[in-house]
Amino acid sequence: MKTASRILGSAFFREGFEVQDAPRYGAERRGAPIFAYVRAAREPIHERGVITRPDLVVVADDSLVSVAAAGVLVGASARTVMLICSNDDAAVWRERLGLDGPVFTLACEPAPDDEVRFLGAASAGAASRFTGVIGRESLEHAIREELQDLRPEAVERNVGEGLTAFDEMEAHAGCLSEGTIRSAEAYEDPNWVELPFEGVEISAPDIHGAATSVQVRTGLWRTMRPVIDYDRCNRCSWICTTFCPDSAIHADADRTPRIDYDNCKGCLVCVAVCPPHAIAAVPEQVAVAADSEEAST
Amino acid sequence: MSRRLLTGNGAAAWGARLSDADYVPAFPITPQTEIIETIGGWIGRGEWDARMVTLESEHSMVAAAGAAAATGVRVFTATSSQGLLHAMEMVYTVAGWRAPFVMVNVSRGVSAPITLGSDHTDVMAARDSGFLQIHCSTCQEVVDSVLLAYRVGEDARVRLPVLVNLDGFHLSFTREPVEVPDIEAARGFLPAFDPGELRFLASKPVSQAVAVLGGGPYSYFRYETHLAAQNAVAVYDEAASDFEARFGRSHPAVEAYRSEDADVVFYMIGSFATKAKDAVDRLRDAGQAVGLVRPRLLRPYPVESIRALLAGKRGVAVIDQNLSLGKGGVLHAELASALYGCPDAPRTLASFVGGLGGREIAAEEFYEMARVTREAAESGRTPEPRLLYTEDELRELRKLQGIAVAERHDTGAE
Ligand code: SF4
Ligand code: SF4
Secondary structure (H helix, E strand, O other): OHHHHHHHHHHHHHOOOEEEEEEEOOOOOOOOOOEEEEEEEOOOOOOOOOOOOOOEEEEOOHHHOOOHHHOOOOOOOOOOEEEEEOOOOHHHHHHHHOOOOOEEEEOOOOOOOOOOOOHHHHHHHHHHHHHOOOOHHHHHHHHHHHOOOOOHHHHHHHHHHHHHHHHHOHHHOOOOOOOOOOOOOOOOOOOEOOOOOOOHHHHOOOOOOOOHHHHOOHHHHOOEEEEEOOOOOOOOOOHHHHHOOOOOEEEOOOOOEEEOOOOOOOOOHHHHHOOOOOEEEEEHHHHHHHHHHHHHO | OEEEEEEHHHHHHHHHHHOOOOEEEEOOOOOOHHHHHHHHHHHHOOOOOOEEEEOOOHHHHHHHHHHHHHOOOOEEEEEOHHHHHHOHHHHHHHHHHOOOOEEEEEEOOOOOOOOOOOOOHHHHOOOOOOOEEEEOOOHHHHHHHHHHHHHHHHOOOOOOOEEEEEEOOOOOOOEEEEEEOOHHHHHHHOOOOOOOOOOOEOOEOOOOOOOOOOHHHHHHHHHHHHHHHHHHHHHHHHHHHHHHHHHOOOOOOEEEEOOOOOOEEEEOOOOHHHHHHHHHHHHHHOOOOEEEEEEOEEEOOOHHHHHHHHOOOOEEEEEEOOOEOOOEOHHHHHHHHHHOOOOOOOOEEEEEEOOHHHOOOOHHHHHHHHHHHHHHHHHOOOOOOEEOOEHHHHHHHHHHHHHHHHHHHHOOOO
16 A cells, blocks of 8 residues: 555646655554555645545455554545545445445456565556646656666556556546645534543553463464475474474474464464474465365365 | 756765765655665765775764764764664764764654654754754755765864754655755865864874763863854854855854744745745735744854844744753743844744744744634733644544544443
């Protein structure tokens, strides 16, 4: 999404707009949900920080819509355009979320095996079209600029996807409307409160529950899964179990190592340290697909 | 000169590159790391001829920076938050060496509890160190301020290190249009560092910053450093005028926005000052005479300009994105000390503490601060210092506390 925001920002900039674009990271880890925002105006932009009343919301991963903490609908109103990258169609989402405003979807086909698929280019392409003020050339130029470090084939594919999405949304060109400014004439009271003094037993930043980290299923962060080939594992039992930085490998009484996939983050340290190379790294998506196939047979 | 989209971190890296810094001691910390990554990339690809050394901590990093600067090379480094605090012993020390270099600080709230979000408590901790401080409100200012910082810090009338401060996230990771000066134009403004005789060479050893026994000599050296820092007000003004003549961009020591005929003024530093400009415009639309006064230079404190710009105002809303625990906002206290006893000083200085640890300041809050300050000026009753904290925020916090209490109950602690 950072890339998408930069493509959109660069495309606006090429069209002569003042621009501000920024990603907002939460946890410093791979696969953590992130969001990014873009502002564009004809005048220098003085506003800063997260956009509280968006004109357009783009959701690159439709599983985030249901995650309250991701807050994808915060500040959205009837005039907010929603673009969701999803294989369910717009009508389904409108109904699901009870939205009154315009909703569009972009279908997401899986990427070729060896490529990371950037929904960024496609969503930036669609978003560019919605603005009604970004031309095809500016979009193409912006995609090339932002993806210049990728391999040439990947750049071409993304340019293709961005332009296809741009063309696909032709009927909705200019569907975005500019937000109004918040007048100082009549404004909402911020409702400040006086913070009372509170005792240290409640006002120090402490977690009182023990072993709470176990409850956080950090395995959900994994993009690669370590898989032990028990035919190759010589049951040394101590190397992978000791080196795993998350204590996610335990050995049974017979010294057979077991990976706790609820908490394995997929750092692949175990893969690197196993002397007989008994641990393989499998992309999580592939492993999940294999799991569900196994479950259904 | 080319106009392009750059993050604040990118702008800081460009500032270093255009300054032709020779040596970059480095240590990573969020949200600063992108600066040294960018510089490392340039040096690694041979696009910029400089030496980067990764140190084992910020403490060593600042020691290396000061030592290198003492040999007469131009040094650039960067840090943030806990990194700056960890370096603090050396921060004070190298300033006493009178070794000029530039350190960018990407502001981030300090621990504990830990946060990645921005506030200015980190850089305030370096306030009394002898480092000069320039505070930026846009990415453009970041690149320009690095150039200005070398010009001022290296000047023989000053010879002190300089901190250039930018806010984490709101500048560090935010792209904005930035004019990047040509390298030749930058060199015209900032020629190579000329340390004169004050330079450590292996062939001509000197002992810098020797031990001083006794309060008399000690006081002399400390006070001379203070006077040098104060000289930097005039040196900064000269440099900023020259900068404006060459590049057409004005960066006065204290920025004034629509404040001339204002009766109520926001007083603050950093990137949220641009939000305050928006608020000023909206309040003006609503018929209120409100303005903004923003020191860019915080050390030395440009007292004369501040007094002149605030003379005759009715009220000042001082917005501190920092908190001196047990006292309050640092800018408020400093402003009060600068204005006390001046015959035409504003009657009311209202203190607001907000934007801590990455908290935003909403447009409505600026409007409300203007209202509170105006009322206070009219009634003559200065309000109690106010933390910008809403009912909604307290409600969210109560939820977290509810969990904490339940946990304690579960674990039998209660
Ligand atoms: S390190 Fe390798 S060989 Fe040893 S127990 Fe783990 S998987 Fe088996
Ligand atoms: S991938 Fe990392 S976290 Fe997972 S089991 Fe291996 S060492 Fe542990």
